[in-house]
Amino acid sequence: MVSIDVWNASVDFPIFDAKSRSLKKLALGKVGGRIGAEGRVPIIEALHDITLSLRHGDRVGLVGHNGAGKSTLLRLLANIYEPTRGSSRIQGKVAPVFDLGVGMDPEISGYENIMIRGLFLGMGRKDMEKRVDDIAEFTELGDYLSMPLRTYSTGMRVRLALGVVTSIDPEILLLDEGIGAVDAAFLEKARDRLNDLVKRSGILVFASHSDDFLVELCSSAIWMDEGRLKMHGSLREVVKAYKGRDPYEHLSPDTLERIGQAPVMSGNGGE
Amino acid sequence: MRDAWRQRELWEHLGWQDIKQRYRRSIIGPLWITISMGTTAVALGLLYSQLLGQELGTYLPYITVGFIVWNFILGCVTEGTEVFIANEGLIKHLPAPMTVHVLRMVWRQVLFFLHNLVVYVVVLAVFFPTLTHEYKMDGDIVPHPGISWTVLLAIPGFALLTVNAVWVALLFGIISTRFRDIPPVIHSFIQLVFFMTPIVWPVGVLNKFTNGEASWKVLIAEFNPIYHFLEIVRAPLIGHALSWHHWVVVGAFTVVGWALAILALRNYRSRVSYWV
Known part of the structure; x- marks a missing residue:
């Protein structure tokens, strides 16, 4: 409960x-x-x-x-x-979304950040791999997910963070x-x-x-x-x-x- | 702590990520770790074998392995004291067990160690003939048996070293988060410890001054805990004479250290997020 x-x-x-x-x-x-x-x-x-x-x-x-x-x-x-x-x-x-800059590495891709976020929230690696497509679809980030996070706008980061927490x-x-x-x-x-x-x-x-x-x-x-x-x-x-x-x-x-x-x-x- | 172990995929992934991150966009990547260790070991080996009048064939493997193990200890101690301070952001924003940060750091150091081990393998291959039979380093009284199956003892030795690295980082990490003077203190003393520990100079050299008799001069090494930690990994790797007293000392440190770390963790774990 x-x-x-x-x-x-x-x-x-x-x-x-x-x-x-x-x-x-x-x-x-x-x-x-x-x-x-x-x-x-x-x-x-x-x-x-x-x-x-x-x-x-x-x-x-x-x-x-x-x-x-x-x-x-x-x-x-x-x-x-x-x-x-x-x-x-x-x-x-518990899944918190506080500061969007923390726990996200600007140098690595969106996909990798999804993985790290998920692991931090207590998921297993396999679980996250299954969810990646779902997150990609929800965030509508498309090909951007393979770009380094530093190329993202604030709104795109929010999408990513929300995508991860809602998917788990x-x-x-x-x-x-x-x-x-x-x-x-x-x-x-x-x-x-x-x-x-x-x-x-x-x-x-x-x-x-x-x-x-x-x-x-x-x-x-x-x-x-x-x-x-x-x-x-x-x-x-x-x-x-x-x-x-x-x-x-x-x-x-x-x-x-x-x-x-x-x-x-x-x-x-x-x- | 059990939670932290359950989340091992997390810190394993993060540890790897740290290394990949450091060498992102460089062409040979983490191989740089190996190269820099190799260069240092060979250069120091050539120089000091001459300065100390040691045979290159036995001295170069000695300093190489000593340096590799020392680098692991150094990394764990210096980064261990700052492990919570450095992860302030993550601690304040994501609810993960504190131990995760420590395990990530130690795992990263283990990976560094494994990269550096390549240098050992190369050195071993080059000097294999001189190391496989009985040999003496300058100053030794009792000869070393040379490399044999005992090399495998380095594995439990390193495992024990790693286990110790975790409590050091936990305990000193918590203390340094509260008292910010600790990291500078450690940083300034660790250099001294390096020179006091038999890494560049072999212990046998001490015998030259004591004519083989027990004296305070030998105790310089024996009273240095780092020496014992070093020796349980180094001695088997280069076929030095093994002595069980190193294991006993390290074992005692493991038990006492973990007891202190668990005590600190139980009492102050929840305070760390307030202190960072």
């Missing part, structure tokens, strides 16, 4: 400046009374007291100002950071805002595929500043503010509270129908 449970989790970053990161300082600090070096390290509380529970089928948007803790929360959910206080339990195969049947998909670089046609395609994926097997958490993306991909939302979970509810309510306007008000009836929202103001945004 796919699930994400986080109880009272906090993430504190110790900020070591050049001085406190050295052994010398630690040794000197021991002389003349116990001043723990840890105690003098300034701490940034990136997440504070987060309690969260997500289940199968949840498509959650993360909104909030820069530095509100969206990316850190995503990394907590990806098991990259273990909470410094509190606890978390993430069950299911992840159970928990975590997307950071970077994917905004794709064009509308591809977004539509990706949306169908992501929705399909979430319906079949999982949870989507997506951090974005773009209403359009959020509306397309998410049903509920979390508003992060200064490392705290300020609001968790339906997408419509949360975005309305965060931005002060209804995210659906400018959308055409076609779009609304497609994403399953009533055009009237009494929306029932999931949850």
Whole structure:
């Protein structure tokens, strides 16, 4: 069963400046009374007291100002950071798409990058070989896949990254805002595929500043503010509270129908 | 750690990729590793055999193998201390077991080692006649038996060396990520260790100063752990006299080192992503 449970989790970053990161300082600090070096390290509380529970089928948007803790929360959910206080339990195969530049080698071809990404996400080499054609078709990159990655545009990299994560049947998909670089046609395609994926097997958490993306991909939302979970509810309510306007008000009836929202103001945004 | 082993296709692939990457767009590719090792070994062998008054036929294989094994140790130690720092991006963006980065680094060093081993094979072929019977290097009291089936002992020797490389990288990698002074310290001392270790000079030379009696001068080599690690691989490869005490010392280091590394891994594994 796919699930994400986080109880009272906090993430504190110790900020070591050049001085406190050295052994010398630690040794000197021991002389003349116990001043723990840890105690003098300034701490940034990136997440504070987060309690969260997500289940199968949840498509959650993360909104909030820069530095509100969206990316850190995503990394907590990806098991990259273990909470410094509190606890978390993430069950299911996690596939994160954060920084598009990381884990991708600009000098090697798209095909090879697909392979490496897949291996990093816990797939076997044979599994990935089977999926390469599927990914090639989905990304529409064609012959470009045999070119070195440095020749790709940002949008093409996003396509590649999305192609890989959606092809490996992840159970928990975590997307950071970077994917905004794709064009509308591809977004539509990706949306169908992501929705399909979430319906079949999982949870989507997506951090974005773009209403359009959020509306397309998410049903509920979390508003992060200064490392705290300020609001968790339906997408419509949360975005309305965060931005002060209804995210659906400018959308055409076609779009609304497609994403399953009533055009009237009494929306029932999931949850 | 078990997860890391399960993902061996990942780090095997990445290790290869690292090597291919380094020589991308060069015509002879990874063969450069072999060539540079060959040139160094031959040049140093010619020079130092004269300086130290050693026979070229026994000295050149000695320095070649010493250098190849030393390069492996050097690579594992220096890159091991920076293994997490260098992989900061991957650690922060992809949830993979920490050990994956270490295994990738060690695997890359093993591949380097195998490339360099070609030099050994060539040197062995050239000096085969002088190495297959009993011989003495200048300063030796007891003669070396020469190459025989014992050459196969180099395989478990190298395996043990590799096992040690993993704990060194895990332990020092974690410590250096927290305390950034460690990598510069290691970098500055490793040069000294190279000169203190019997790589360029044979241990037998020490006997010249002690007239064969035990003295602190011999202990220079014996108290150097690197010497024992070196010897379990080098001695069988060039038909030197084998001594079990090297294996015992290395075995002790393996057990203690792994215990420390596992302790560090258990307590600080989750902190590494905060520290990088």
